[in-house]
Amino acid sequence: xxxxxxxxxxxxxxxxxxxxxxxxxxxxxxxxxxxxxxxxxxxxxxxxxxxxxxxxxxxxxxxxxxxxxxxxxxxxxxxxxxxxxxxxxxxxxxxxxxxxxxxxxxxxxxxxxxxxxxxxxxxxxxxxxxxxxxxxxxxxxxxxxxxxxxxxxxxxxxxxxxxxxxxxxxxxxxxxxxxxxxxxxxxxxxxxxxxxxxxxxxxxxxxxxxxxxxxxxxxxxxxxxxxxxxxxxxxxxxxxxxxxxxxxxxxxxxxxxxxxxxxxxxxxxxxxxxxxxxxxxxxxxxxxxxxxxxxxxxxxxxxxxxxxxxxxxxxxxxxxxxxxxxxxxxxxxxxxxxxxxxxxxxxxxxxxxxxxxxxxxxxxxxxxxxxxxxxxxxxxxxxxxxxxxxxxxxxxxxxxxxxxxxxxxxxxxxxxxxxxxxxxxxxxxxxxxxxxxxxxxxxxxxxxxxxxxxxxxxxxxxxxxxxxxxxxxxxxxxxxx
Ligand code: MLC
Numbered sequence: 234x235x236x237x238x239x240x241x242x243x244x245x246x247x248x249x250x251x252x253x254x255x256x257x258x259x260x261x262x263x264x265x266x267x268x269x270x271x272x273x274x275x276x277x278x279x280x281x282x283x284x285x286x287x288x289x290x291x292x293x294x295x296x297x298x299x300x301x302x303x304x305x306x307x308x309x310x311x312x313x314x315x316x317x318x319x320x321x322x323x324x325x326x327x328x329x330x331x332x333x334x335x336x337x338x339x340x341x342x343x344x345x346x347x348x349x350x351x352x353x354x355x356x357x358x359x360x361x362x363x364x365x366x367x368x369x370x371x372x373x374x375x376x377x378x379x380x381x382x383x384x385x386x387x388x389x390x391x392x393x394x395x396x397x398x399x400x401x402x403x404x405x406x407x408x409x410x411x412x413x414x415x416x417x418x419x420x421x422x423x424x425x426x427x428x429x430x431x432x433x434x435x436x437x438x439x440x441x442x443x444x445x446x447x448x449x450x451x452x453x454x455x456x457x458x459x460x461x462x463x464x465x466x467x468x469x470x471x472x473x474x475x476x477x478x479x480x481x482x483x484x485x486x487x488x489x490x491x492x493x494x495x496x497x498x499x500x501x502x503x504x505x506x507x508x509x510x511x512x513x514x515x516x517x518x519x520x521x522x523x524x525x526x527x528x529x530x531x532x533x534x535x536x537x538x539x540x541x542x543x544x545x546x547x548x549x550x551x552x553x554x555x556x557x558x559x560x561x562x563x564x565x566x567x568x569x570x571x572x573x574x575x576x577x578x579x580x581x582x583x584x585x586x587x588x589x590x591x592x593x594x595x596x597x598x599x600x601x602x603x604x605x606x607x608x609x610x611x612x613x614x615x616x617x618x619x620x621x622x623x624x625x626x627x628x629x630x631x632x633x634x635x636x637x638x639x640x641x642x643x644x645x646x647x648x649x650x651x652x653x654x655x656x657x658x659x660x661x662x663x664x665x666x667x668x669x670x671x672x673x674x675x676x677x678x679x680x681x682x683x684x685x686x687x688x689x690x691x692x693x694x695x696x697x698x699x700x701x702x703x704x705x706x707x708x709x710x711x712x713x714x
Contacts, residue, residue, distance in 0.1 A: 282336070296439065407478075418510075
């Protein structure tokens, strides 16, 4: 793999340069050849800005054809792509820029597009080895400080090849793509897998259930998060007729409930294929393409990947609940400039500790049972309570707070804040949520609690630690009733 992941993709799509790649509804499809040329312009533009091999390029830009060209241009130049959620506030972006120390930060899409138009294309693909860095994908940390998960060319290439085969991609597939492209799911899993078979990608700007339903009859494969499927289920037209060409519906990034899995199958005749992954290790397990897709499970370790579940004493166990650990060419080398966090995430024998709790059956099928920490997965996005609690606690009317994830009919799980008002501040409970939302102004809106509950005190154990599990049980139906 001398020319890295771009070399691999190019080798495959080089056979079909005239074939359509990205098709935005209402626009002419961009062919593979056109994307190859555009990414060469992106590489030329970046080189003109002083970007060279190994430099980071941070991008916070809307989903577009040129955003894909920028990503591919970074890969072919041998630089390191750092995508940021478009919902991040400028305070959050400043933090990421400070941490990643990029050569270039792309925030203005139209200036970028003009830059690409004017750039001299750089057609060569820089030589890269499997252990060279290709991307940093930020995931928030348990201490509230985000960590950049490093992904190499080798990680991306091997995972793409594995998924392309496991999910039986063929040149006549049409992938319906309504995911954001600032995370591994929409950017790498979806695009690389399709590119390896030179497939067409129906490229929707965002997930709008009605629009997705309208486009579904043209597609053969869709990848989404459970919220996408639960939103589709609310539309009557989401039924077998709309899925006439569909051969595969894939779900990931958050657990799909067994009932949603059954409901989708009942309505469309398609058994959703649920898979499991994370930014640090790309895709880890998948339900089988041929074989039983069991609702509520995430299937088997993908070829070449080791998955084990370990008890508290570190012993691998079968049939019992324990910590899920992973090993393989999919696992990234660690967190950017955080050797402490990298070391903490590895066992002594080098397995990556996912932070997920699960159970393997004797046949190797994995069922996830929850997470070791407090992390909330809301609509496929990770939300870290400590970051929100720290901001809430800084408000003068707040004595203390605890943020937990509770079941939510749309988002799967959503953040709820339990707040103890500061005595004597005479906080007006009706006005407090608005005031607190203001306090959270530096944090992206998707992280903000969807509900504030004012309580006299927080439940604690004898050591004084807040019992979040008790809050989750006691208020488990907050968003459901
Ligand atoms: C949007 N909002 C959310 C949210 N998304 N709140 C909580 N959780 C979310 N996921 C809030 C906004 O802040 C805003 O709040 C309001 O909802 C409307 O915003 P929107 O942008 O119009 O939302 P919508 O388009 O409806 O988006 C919801 C969604 C989207 C579920 C379609 O979040 C989505 O596409 N999620 C997919 C995420 C994803 O790709 N994850 C992959 C991670 S990779 P307000 O208060 O301003 O009104 C990974 C590894 C792996 O995990 O295995 O795949």
